Amino acid sequence: MVTVIPDYTLLVQIVTxxxxxxxxxxxxxxxxxxxxxxxKKQLEELENEVALFRASVDKKVAEYDEKLKYAKTNxxxxxxxIINEGADQAKQIVDAVRNEIPVMTQEFQQKxxxxxxxxxxxLQGQSRNLSLEIATKVLGRSVQ
Numbered sequence: 422m423v424t425v426i427p428d429y430t431l432l433v434q435i436v437t438x439x440x441x442x443x444x445x446x447x448x449x450x451x452x453x454x455x456x457x458x459x460x461k462k463q464l465e466e467l468e469n470e471v472a473l474f475r476a477s478v479d480k481k482v483a484e485y486d487e488k489l490k491y492a493k494t495n496x497x498x499x500x501x502x503i504i505n506e507g508a509d510q511a512k513q514i515v516d517a518v519r520n521e522i523p524v525m526t527q528e529f530q531q532k533x534x535x536x537x538x539x540x541x542x543x544l545q546g547q548s549r550n551l552s553l554e555i556a557t558k559v560l561g562r563s564v565q
Contacts, residue, residue, distance in 0.1 A: 557563050
């Protein structure tokens with residue numbers, strides 16, 4: 422049979438390994454975990470800020486769209502109002518011109534009648550003289 426003599430080096434290696442694990446836990450593992458936790462918290466805070474910023478931007482865009490819609494509506498209403506005012510003014514001008522046409526026509530007719538009377542008087546005077554001249558030439562003597 423073989424007898425095994427216990428060797429304490431194995432026990433020393435186990436204790437040394439455990440001691441190394443404990444020391445590394447305090448020196449390396451916990452600081453790295455705390456750094457990772459801080460970074461996670463920073464990332465979460467940044468994500469929350471980004472979410473708040475996006476919400477703010479969405480709110481501003483919604484307000485802008487609402488104001489733009491309101492402005493377009495007001496512009497359309499103002500345009501309709503201006504068109505209606507223009508149409509009303511055009512109608513008033515056309516009505517005024519239509520009312521002036523008979524007056525202008527009557528004035529023109531009166532002026533024409535006066536000019537015709539003057540022309541008739543001139544022609545009557547000239548036609549008498551002209552007929553006397555024609556008769557004188559045709560008869561060869563003066564007629565009175």
